[in-house]
Amino acid sequence: MPINPNQKLVENVLDLKTVEQAPTRKGFGEGLLEIGEKDPRVVGLCADLTESTQMYLFAKKFPDRFIEMGIGEQNMAVVASGLASVGKIPYITSYAMFSPGRNWEQIRTTICYNNVPVKIIGSHSGVSVGPDGATHQAIEDIAITRAIPNITVIAPCDMHEGKKAAIAAASIDGPVYIRYTREKTPILTTIDTPFEVGEAEVLFDSNLAARPLSSGPAAKSTIDIAIIGCGPLVHNALLAAGELEKEGIKVRVINNHTIKPMDEATIIQAAKDAGAIVTVEEHQVHGGMGSAIAEVLAKNYPVPIEFIGVQNRFGESGEPNELIEAFGMGVSHIKDAVKRVILRKK
């Protein structure tokens, strides 16, 4: 199997019909509850969306450490900055469109410039928010956060990773943005899957099909393409890889959950081994994870890149999967991008 056994993914990861599904935000709710129990400095703030951001679990358990902000995301950011400056670890939650969308300047000045440990939790990112339409579909949030110094930016691929990210954020001595999603998406990892902030993980590698990991790294890589994704679309990348391999194309899939700071070594190695890259994210292709990878590779090891993501347009209403297809982020689109970029290799 080309699935990396060290990743301890679910066994039926490539079977869309049977793989379990849950929203990544569910992982946030559980993660905050767990870290809240362990660390009394953790406080929760929410802007009138306690249930849909999953903050309600924490609020119910720790009413004295939960602060209802009303519909005031700018105030939420600055109040959190004040709390952090007197020793608290505030998690602030709303839809990503409103936080870090509406309150970007307050996040920049009072959280990131002050360099205080506020954790910004943006749920409902991406077009897969669905029927609510473009006003509620944050597809610029990675770009606007990663441009700010001092902040860590994470986009978990599923519920388990979402939980691990929420917990890990508390031990980072600075601002963190974590991007969550509304819709149920495949649970591809398990509680045993490794997760370290800033370390990209190889989930799938065609080399592994021929060579067991224990025999050490291959002397010469034989992969044709590396697909680097973040967020729930990593699962589409895996499905595409499975199909491409059957067509004789050797693929590596990387879960690049931490967009800032980027795991440059893993990305550069992938470019060296494959000679071409496809990036996959549910975000504008301008300024997102793909752009961040292009920045790393342009400087260190330039190769052709195709960018799967939203192509310079606003979202719209529809069913989540329908929108993923309509916006060119489905499995077939990833496969097409792989074939296009392979032809561009020199």
Place this chain on the structure above:
Amino acid sequence: MAHLHDDDIKKLEEKANAIRQSILEMLIAAGSGHTAGPLGMTDIFTAFYFHILKHDPKNPLWEERDRLVLSNGHICPVQYATLAHAGYFPIEELNTLRKFGSRLQGHPHRGKLPGIETSSGPLGSGLGQAVGMAIGFRMDKKKNQVYCFMGDGEQDCGIVWESMMMAGKLKLDNLTTIIDRNNIQIDGMTEDIMPLENLRAKYEAFNWHVLEIDGHNMETIVNAVEEARAIYEKPVMIIAHTIPGKGVPEIEFDYRWHGNPPGKGPTDLIPAVEQGKRMLAELRTLGGRIKSEHQ
């Protein structure tokens, strides 16, 4: 806070005068920056750092200290000068204001300079941070007082009213805010740009206790803060009526001096140094002679 005697008032007024001199000197050296606001808030800053605040210049991160959040960061020359005179850092360093490599940034940066509790400049964000601090202290059952200084122009910002509503809701009695009611903002008089009155009624409608004082009278400043501490169940807003540019007749009351340093103001017909020297000479020496020019 000890009771204020007549000789204490005299000392505070002399200190304020020295701080005003430093403000003018540092702005002249910088060649840019805001003049009117800092001169107008000098008496209040002096009263706080030399009488009211629980703080230790030699231990700026002392856990027991009161927190003073400056929301309108552009008046930082008065905070820098006051901090230096209080002993947080050498007075000579004031002349590095706005220069490359200086700890005295054009707008304050937390962590860079001792005594600065938060980075500020973009207006409206200080009150919410003070609210967050007050909530944090209340959660931990700590006695630290939180003070926030704001400008009147920044009341235009919507976020101020978000924070105001929340402080009223939570009845944050460990929070006292002083608003510098000097009636000017960069483009003109506040009542022409975006009318604020009836300001007192607005704050009261948000469930704040409101006091109004002469912001140049040491005794009323100190008494108002003492009164604020006696108010339970509500945050307190002290509307301090001040004269922008206080102490330099050429600058007083003129909104055109909001964002300019000596030498680059509206009456700029002579070189900066000459104009600055003249202003320094004009700076009225209160010297304890009177408690307030309004009396």
